[in-house]
Each structure stands twice: as C-alpha cells, then as structure tokens.
Amino acid sequence: MPEELARLQKILETGQRLSRQGSYERRTPHKEAVPYLTESRKDLRQFLREQPKSAEAWLLLSLAEECLLNYPAALQSLEHFLALGGERNKKTLKRLASLKEYGRKWAELMLSPDNLESLGVFLDGELAKSSCDHSLRLTKSWLASHITSNQAHVLEALRKSGGYCDCEVLFNVVGNS
Ligand SMILES: [Zn+2]
Secondary structure, rough: OOOOHHHHHHHHHHHHHHHOOOOOOOOOOOOHHHHHHHHHHHHHHHHHHHOOOOHHHHHHHHHHHHOOOHHHHHHHHHHHHOOOOOOEEEEEEEEHHHHHHHHHHHHHOOOOOOHHHHHHHHHHHHHHHOOOOOHHHHHHHHHHOOOOOOOHHHHHHHOOOOOOOOHHHHHHHHOOO
C-alpha cells in the first residue's frame, strides 16, 4: 500500500473507533469521530482523482462514506473497488447487499440519517413515560414539527417498513436502520 494511503487508512480507523457504531446498528457517528471521517473522505477523494485505478483507495472511501451514513456513495465506491478487481469475498459481498438494502430503505423513508436518529430519541423518551397506544400519535406529532412536506408519504413508508404504531416505528424502523 502506498504511504499516503496507509496514512489515510490510519485516520479512517481512528474515526471508526471513535464513531461507536456497531456493525448491526447504523447510527450517526459520535461527534468526536466526524472530523477524522470527513478528513479521510476528503483526502481519499483527492487521492482517487490522481489515482482512480486504486482499488484499495475505493474500498477505504466506501468505508468512510458508510460511517458517515452516505449509503449511495458508499455503494458506488464499493462497486468501483470490485470493478477494479477487488476481492469478492464473503464479507465484501455481504456489505454490498446491506448497502443496497440501507440505501433503498432510507430513500424510501425520505428521512435523513439525522432525522431518523432524532425521531428515535423522541420515541424512546416518550414511550418510556407512557406505553404505546397502538397508534402513530407520537410519530405524527414528531413529523408535524420536523418534516415540512410529504408527511403522508413518510407515514406510508414507515408502515411499509413495519411501523404501524409508535413502538413498531421505534423497533422495526429506527432500531435497525
Ligand atoms: Zn405499539
């Protein structure tokens, strides 16, 4: 690996460590991690402008994009990696499938990662005070104050993802996003 790439990998790894993201639980990275993740992403993009055929740089970029919850870009970078002869092992193919799944889900919901996180915090807090009344009352009230348009469409997408009431939105939609 070229020296510059090894340096960028170190920065990315620091960001990954600080992000406190579990692999099965995609949440916005911890704020301490963000400067490392954005720096590695910026420098990797620069590196790839000069050496667009570096498969390993595309792989690192896809990891940085994924940590920053930018799934379409993470997917695209991973596809570049594979197209340039990157190893198609089980782990990579599994990542490819989950990036497609995450991307589809988030696009369908039309909620940004930050929105989804904020909805989760809100529902978690409210449902700790009083149990779910089997409606989308809390979700609707959050949407009314956070989403300016297309609230009906977002509700429909939440139902399609298994969120028919507030506790289901929290566990089926937000919880495994
Ligand atoms: Zn419920």
